[in-house]
Amino acid sequence: MTDAILVLNAGSSSLKFSVFLDRALAAPQLALRGQIEGILTKPSFAARDASGTTLAESDLGGAMQPGHQGAAGFLLDWLEQRLGAQRLVAAGHRAVHGGREFSAPVRVSAAVLDALVFTAGIGENTPSIRARVCRAVAWLGIELDESANTDGGPRISRAGSRTSAWVLPTNEELMIALHTRAALAVTA
Numbered sequence: 001m002t003d004a005i006l007v008l009n010a011g012s013s014s015l016k017f018s019v020f021l022d023r024a025l026a027a028p029q030l031a032l033r034g035q036i037e038g039i040l041t042k043p044s045f046a047a048r049d050a051s052g053t054t055l056a057e058s059d060l061g062g063a064m065q066p067g068h069q070g071a072a073g074f075l076l077d078w079l080e081q082r083l084g085a086q087r088l089v090a091a092g093h094r095a096v097h098g099g100r101e102f103s104a105p106v107r108v109s110a111a112v113l114d115a116l117v118f119t120a121g122i123g124e125n126t127p128s129i130r131a132r133v134c135r136a137v138a139w140l141g142i143e144l145d146e147s148a149n150t151d152g153g154p155r156i157s158r159a160g161s162r163t164s165a166w167v168l169p170t171n172e173e174l175m176i177a178l179h180t181r182a183a184l185a186v187t188a
Helices: 067-083 120-125 127-136 146-151 172-187
Strands: 003-010 014-022 029-037 044-049 054-059 087-093 115-119 164-168
Touching: 003 067, 003 172, 014 067, 014 172, 029 054, 029 067, 029 172, 044 067, 067 087, 087 172, 115 120, 115 127, 120 127, 120 164, 127 146, 127 164
Parallel strands: 003 087, 115 164
Antiparallel strands: 003 014, 014 029, 029 044, 044 054
């Protein structure tokens, strides 16, 4: 029996998910991913395997209770049927945090910020959004290098910037799965 780790990313109107198979000595392997969109209005479900092949696609209509709780319940029921002999051992949720040093809310300033790092999704793939963010936080000492930003970095701030800005390709779901596996090892 292979263990599986569920990774969740809940938004205001969607629930995105990935399932990784946990091979103890290797990095967890992506098995499937998908999302439930429109969870407060007109929910729809889509899931694909690691190669992108569609596993399921449907308008959920009355098939689930509205809201995040209904979406999570639908997803867990679907996964129970889909995973078969694979045992779901944990779920990790995407959270933004400041590491060990900043575990509570803190006012962002140049004194607490070493660098601004854009990862995955929009941050990794959309130069116009990165430019807007860097301009909005220029008071932190970030001087955007427009050419480097257009080229995708990795460094997108000028060399003399008081605070640097970077674009780092990241597989957020895999990182969450790895952290979730590490948390399981601590509690075992």
